[in-house]
Amino acid sequence: MERNSGLGKAITYLLRHWKPLTLFLRQAGAPVDNNLCERALKRVVLHRKNALFYRTLNGAQVGDLFMSLIHTCQLCGANSFDYLVQLQRHARELAANPAEWMPWNYRETVARLAV
Numbered sequence: 001m002e003r004n005s006g007l008g009k010a011i012t013y014l015l016r017h018w019k020p021l022t023l024f025l026r027q028a029g030a031p032v033d034n035n036l037c038e039r040a041l042k043r044v045v046l047h048r049k050n051a052l053f054y055r056t057l058n059g060a061q062v063g064d065l066f067m068s069l070i071h072t073c074q075l076c077g078a079n080s081f082d083y084l085v086q087l088q089r090h091a092r093e094l095a096a097n098p099a100e101w102m103p104w105n106y107r108e109t110v111a112r113l114a115v
Contacts, residue, residue, distance in 0.1 A: 043071055069103065076104040086110055 002008050014021070024030040047067045054060035066084075073080035083103055087094055093113065094101045100109040 040071065043067070073103040078103045078106070 003012065024032070044067070047063070051060075051063055054063060069084070070080040073083050080103075083106060086106055087101060090101070090110070090113070093109075100106070
């Protein structure tokens with residue numbers, strides 16, 4: 001095999017980076033793929049395409065904030081529409097204690113306030 005051929009360069013790269021490329025094999029429970037990250041990046045690209053560029057930097061930051069909140073809701077099994085409605089309904093409580101209003105724990109907070 002020729003070292004300067006395409007295959008030779010690929011094998012050289014593999015051997016040079018073997019330890020970091022196989023790190024996930026030494027970590028118990030590590031996923032074999034990064035599909036979760038790939039899906040998240042796909043959402044970002046789709047969001048950017050649908051937004052057709054924001055008029056202001058503030059508008060872009062607000063859009064990104066909502067995209068992040070909605071995606072976090074989807075990842076933890078929360079209804080994103082319900083979550084955003086509850087944030088609006090309980091704005092005063094949210095400002096007082098934001099940690100209780102995360103997408104993964106807001107339902108317990110709402111239930112506690114209802115009693």
